[in-house]
Amino acid sequence: MATDKHTFVICAYKESVYLEECIKSLKKQKMQSNIIMITSTPNKYIDNLCKNYNIELKVNDGEGGIVQDWNFGYNQAKTPYVTIAHQDDIYFPDYSIRAVKMLEQSKKPLIYFSDYCEVRNGKKVISNQLLKIKRILLFPLRAKALQNSRFVRRRSLSLGSGICCPAVTYAKNNLPNPVFQVRYRSDEDWEAWERISKLKGAFLYDPTIQMGHRIHEESETSIILGDNARNKEDYEMFCKFWPKCIAKILAKLYSKSENSNKMS
Template identity: 35%
Template sequence: MTHSFVVPAYGHSRYLEACLQSLATQSTRSDIIIVTSTPCDEVTRLAEKYRARLHTHSPNRGIAHDWNMAVAQATTDWVTLAHQDDVYHPDFTARTMAAIASHPGAILAFTNYEEMLDEKLRPPSKLLFVKKALLELGFLGRSYIGRRFSKFNCLRFGCAIPCPTATINKACAPFQFDGSFRVNLDWAAWLYMCDISGGFVWIRGAPLMAHRIHESSETSAGIVAGHRVAEDRILLRRMWPAAIADLIVKSYKLAYASNQPQD
């Protein structure tokens, strides 16, 4: 099996180099591909420094288009969509690919993660605890689930599968991120994958990557702008009666404070 990291790079990120360095120093080497619709000298320099392939495209059509273009550049069996602000621990690739090899029917694998504010790791938040509890609704102590019912159950109350840790089987064509979403495009994608043949692998144990929380991140911006709440309601109403879906959305608003940098 072959694996690559694709990094959608947008604008100038002061964290991009830390991300690329973490990918280049994995204990198991993978291809690194940077994909951008906003090319600049800094991105070109970093691509050369970390021996990453650089692909530019235009025009800028939003985050879903950027992600789809990034995944499309990978020619490997498996691909991880690495977020430009995040950092991957040295054994991320090795442990992920070992887990996938143990489950030949897998189409998606993901790991646990931790959070950091700029450069400092923070203690596990209540939100991380809740996400693990939601995953157990489907996994029930297992590391692999293949039935639609089980896959669906771990997404029924929210997106508990962390997108930056997810490694996707490229054979899942015609897999696409939905351009009608700005924040929840990963949740919508995982729900799509519930309906196709193949299982989910949860790589339990210590976190294998660190997700950076800062005010200019897409998630933080989406929460502030109100896109997150609107998109939560759309997806939850696909799975629940409207009254129940709206009740779940109200409970989410309390949890979103944990994604704000000042916390």
């Protein structure tokens, strides 16, 4: 049963108007998984949604923050596979069944991740400049024979992060803990993929669109892009793959490509 294998961990923050839509998308999965919710900002809104949908709520009483909440939620899941679901995003009905199937078929899976679309003003955006670039970066990983290649996935990551964080399911038994480094604010996911890419095992890329990542003005991605907090971390990430002179050029180009994450 999927409930023995897979858990969705919803990371809830304050009172997101999109949280219930995220919950409904997980409840509509063709193969049911465990669903738990974690928060470091407990309130009646979150409590009521958990009661209405019969979801266990766990409160992070320790240090708060996005990365801290992700690591806390990751450790609350007792199944071998866990997906950290962002409260604003939605998952399409086949997500869990495809994730578990691919993970179970792999000898040593590290992460599963699907393609995704954006959700803007309530509408699905299947293709734009940023999505096209990310699909190009991930194209070599369509081949099963290359999913175990450390060289191939590091070459993919060396030009930017094509992997959408909420589209990822983690094979906990094969990964280090914690997965995310607290010192990163914007590239915490890219930094995690870079470390995981060095391990022996498979990056299981599913090129079908299995979730929707919402872009809106109050999303953390939009806020970070707005205050330019990402540029320094982008440069640091590129330095993990390239000489500093090349990393500086790539960081500038990368920041321009990310402008499509802004609403205006």
